Amino acid sequence: MATAPAIDRADTRPDMSDAEWKARQELAACYRIFDHLGWTESIYNHITVKLPDEPGAFLINPFGLLFSEVTASNLVKVDIDGNVLDGSDYPVNRAGFVQHAVFHRNLPDAHAIIHTHTTATMAVCATEAGLLPTNFYACNFIGRIAYHDFEGVTVRDEEGERLLKNLGDKRILMLRNHGPVVMGMTLPIAFVQYWALQRACEIQLATLSMGAPIHVSQEVIDVHQRDIFMAQASAEPGRADFDAWVRRIDKIDSSWRE
Incomplete structure (x- = not known):
């Protein structure tokens, strides 16, 4: 399927490697997807990605910009100690950096990390029971999520x-009392996990407003989690989903590629 033409890294940012430019474009696209879906909180919240060819470095959004203003070039490259590595004039939000850096530093498989304050996910995080096994999407996560008390x-x-x-x-x-942190070995994996978690929380809120929900048994949850990857549309989990949303964003505004 057609997408907007890629912007040549050599013409735009000759100081960057091809791997960094690719990571920047993918992350910028993700910010625009979140903006399109309404998963934003003014200038706050963060999606970060490790650079594949630069150990200890990751990309984060410039503090002060809306998700709709993020581009490949204006993402800020920092190391896990908070040093800006690309000479960016934009500040980095400490509240976002501290949380993301601790996971990037200590978890080799936490390549991409997403933390946003959507109403549905925050609401579920603010209930004692947390996520309940009451819908298709929630069954993806039962037994696979952890909780941390608000500090x-x-x-x-x-x-x-x-x-x-x-x-x-x-x-x-x-x-x-805060919101979810979703991590993935790739950005598409983290994205599709967040998408499914968002849907699970939205449906839980709607279900609880109608009365007593039906809880799915652990036996069925186990079968569901065993078989869920059969539904993937590509060999790389989340890739088909992510690419589909990139095509949608390109039809609206492809300036994220710059």
Whole structure:
């Protein structure tokens, strides 16, 4: 399917490697997808991606810009100690950096990390029961998500140890009274996980407003989780979903590629 033409990295940012430019374009597209879906919170919240050819470095959105203003070029490259590596004049939000850096530093498979404050996911994070096994999408996650009690805005480095301890071997952390942190080995994986989690939370809110929900049994959940990957449209989980949304965004505004 046709997409907008790629912008040549050599013409735009000759100081960057091809791997970095590709990562920047993919991440910028993801920000625009989130904006299109309404999963934004003014100038706050973050999606970050490790650079594949530069250990210890990752990309984050410039603090002060809306998701709709993020482009491949204006993403900020930082290291896990908070040093800006690309000479960007944009600041980085400490509340976002601290949380993402602790996971990027300590989890080799946390290549992409998403944290946003959607109404549905925050609402579920604010309930004692958390995510319930009451719908198709929720069954994807039962037994595969962790919870962390609210400690205030995440600007203190010392909270990192507790975040990691509560996460354990999971890769989705529901910050109680706050919102979800979704991690993936690739950005498309993190994206499709967040998409499904968002749908699970939206449906849970709608279901609980109607009365007592039907809970899916653990036996059925186990079968569902065993078979769910059969529904993937490509060999790389999340890739077909992500690329489809990129095509949608390109039809609206392809300036994210710049």
